[in-house]
Amino acid sequence: MIEQLSVPTRVAVLGANGRMGAEAVKAVEAASDLLLVAALGRGDSLDQLAASGAHIVVDLTVPESTEANVRYAVEHGMHAVVGTTGWDATRLAGLEALLAENPETGVLIAPNFALGSVLASAFAAKASKYFESVEIIELHHPEKVDAPSGTAVRTAQLIAAERKAADVPPSPDATTSELAGARGCDVEGVRVHSVRLRGLVAHQEVLLGGPGEQLTLRHDSFDRASFMPGVLLGVRNVAAHPGLTVGLDGYLDLGL
Numbered sequence: 001m002i003e004q005l006s007v008p009t010r011v012a013v014l015g016a017n018g019r020m021g022a023e024a025v026k027a028v029e030a031a032s033d034l035l036l037v038a039a040l041g042r043g044d045s046l047d048q049l050a051a052s053g054a055h056i057v058v059d060l061t062v063p064e065s066t067e068a069n070v071r072y073a074v075e076h077g078m079h080a081v082v083g084t085t086g087w088d089a090t091r092l093a094g095l096e097a098l099l100a101e102n103p104e105t106g107v108l109i110a111p112n113f114a115l116g117s118v119l120a121s122a123f124a125a126k127a128s129k130y131f132e133s134v135e136i137i138e139l140h141h142p143e144k145v146d147a148p149s150g151t152a153v154r155t156a157q158l159i160a161a162e163r164k165a166a167d168v169p170p171s172p173d174a175t176t177s178e179l180a181g182a183r184g185c186d187v188e189g190v191r192v193h194s195v196r197l198r199g200l201v202a203h204q205e206v207l208l209g210g211p212g213e214q215l216t217l218r219h220d221s222f223d224r225a226s227f228m229p230g231v232l233l234g235v236r237n238v239a240a241h242p243g244l245t246v247g248l249d250g251y252l253d254l255g256l
């Protein structure tokens with residue numbers, strides 16, 4: 001009997017020397033259906049990506065470089081799975097325009113790859129229209145360069161969309177004087193508070209308040225291994241999702 005050998009998907013990791021990138025390299029190397037063909041860091045030329053023959057690029061770099069990396073991948077016919085933060089509306093619009101010219105290419109921008117975090121954000125958004133008040137607290141390791149976290153921004157946007165669709169008024173807040181930052185920052189009408197503390201990895205609480213009650217939805221990543229099933233899910237599915245997908249929930253059947 002002739003055994004059918006399937007061809008592994010060729011994967012390149014950008015930011016391979018970083019905290020997430022190093023973990024992603026290990027995860028790809030351990031997956032029998034994937035072949036790591038490049039592991040690139042800051043000093044490496046992007047031309048090594050094209051030369052590697054990668055089908056899929058995983059970007060886990062820094063907000064300043066992620067846009068150029070992803071645009072290079074798309075322009076060279078590679079799908080991209082992106083965990084790096086910094087994808088604001090202007091960058092996303094530019095990427096969508098580029099993808100319109102490359103309609104067979106898929107890009108996943110995933111603010112958080114941890115399945116529990118994706119679920120917690122989706123649950124929080126669904127619940128938020130039933131509560132008068134909502135605020136977000138995100139807590140991370142002190143090496144994190146951006147605040148608020150990409151996950152908190154995404155969660156706030158999902159919440160804002162649900163509340164807007166249901167005509168929920170803004171969260172009540174009588175504050176008329178404050179020290180700068182005391183009330184956190186405003187993301188589409190949702191207050192977000194950022195904590196940076198030694199010992200933490202990545203954590204978030206969504207606080208939902210109504211008369212006489214509170215619902216708290218908390219997610220904790222205690223280890224960066226928590227992100228790897230989501231990275232691999234993205235890598236295995238991105239080619240089947242041409243165009244731009246924001247949020248790993250786009251590849252899941254949450255039924256919400």
Ligand SMILES: NC(=O)C1=CN([C@@H]2O[C@H](COP(=O)(O)OP(=O)(O)OC[C@H]3O[C@@H](n4cnc5c(N)ncnc54)[C@H](OP(=O)(O)O)[C@@H]3O)[C@@H](O)[C@H]2O)C=CC1
Pocket residue numbers: 014015016017018019020021040041042043060061062063065082083084085086110111112113114150227
């Ligand atoms: N979506 C998710 O689930 C998660 C997302 N993140 C996000 O991923 C990103 C990376 O996080 P983290 O690993 O903690 O950060 P690190 O700072 O540990 O890693 C980033 C790495 O990218 C490298 N780098 C910088 N520019 C380039 C470039 N142009 N090409 C290739 N490599 C480059 C850096 O090199 P050098 O050290 O030389 O600067 C560094 O090694 C952040 O935006 C973070 O918010 C983090 C965790 C989970």
Ligand SMILES: O=C(O)C1=N[C@H](C(=O)O)C[C@H](O)C1
Pocket residue numbers: 085111112113140144145148149150151152201202203
């Ligand atoms: O920098 C991190 O560590 C993380 N970054 C992402 C974010 O900004 O949301 C995802 C996760 O929170 C960890």
